Amino acid sequence: MEQWITLLKANDYLGIKKFLKNGGNPNETEENGESVICFAMRYHCDSEVIDLLIENGANIHQVDDAGVSVFDVAVTYNNLALIERLIQDGFDVNNPTRKSGFTPLMAAVCYGRVEVIEKLLEMGVDIEVRDAYGLNAMDFARKMHKKSILALLERDQDGAD
Template sequence: MNKWLELLKNNDFLGIKKYIKSGANLQETNEAGESVLACALRARCDEDVLTLLIESGADIFDFDDEGVSIFDMAITYDNLWMVEYLLEKGLDVNKTNRKSGFTALMAAACYGRVEIAKKLLEEGASQTAKDVKGFTAIDFARKMNKKSVLKLFNYDANAPKNTGYAR
């Protein structure tokens, strides 16, 4: 995996293309079970590299040992292009592989990913979905004080439970 990490860190399109041609394993994972594509998102590789990996066989529906999917990684690392690509490929905006029930919209709320949250809402993401502790995306946005995301939600700043949070 070290060779992959080096190439991805440098966003080395030609090096990656050459490595793939030489028989590199696109299904290889790091110690956390993250795929090459997940590592590319973490390294903030550009669309050209991501497209090359996908067209070469990287699994866009993969997830790591904790249930963190490529979709989750795209949100975490603020990659709207990848989010839109995955949605075009039929990804269910409300599905999660995480045992906690943490959804894509919850992640967008936590990280303050306004454009991604807008897209998820347009695609039918549920604002009322709850994780195993009973928290919704609105709760996460409140807790993390992401006012710009709260503006997208059905959020009443004057509701008694919200007065100690972002307004």
């Protein structure tokens, strides 16, 4: 994984392409199960690098040991293009993968990712889903003092009634 991290930190498209050609595994993971594609987002690699990884077989449905999915990481790093790709590929926005039940919508609320929230609402995300502690996305908006996001969720909720 060391070689991957070096290349990803440098956002080295040509180096990554060469590494893949020489047998680099785009599905290699860290000890906790975090994947190359997740590291690429963490290090803010260009979309061309992420596309290259996917084109070379990176598993976009990979989930780490804590249940954090590639989708969750895309929300964290506000990668709307990958989020849309995952939704088109059938990712279920209402099925949390994290062991805590923390959903991508909850993460988007906490990080203030308005475009992601709007996309999830457009895809019919259930704003009432609760995590293992009984909290839903609106609770997180209140807790994080995200008034404009709370208003957005309330408008969606009112529209669904």
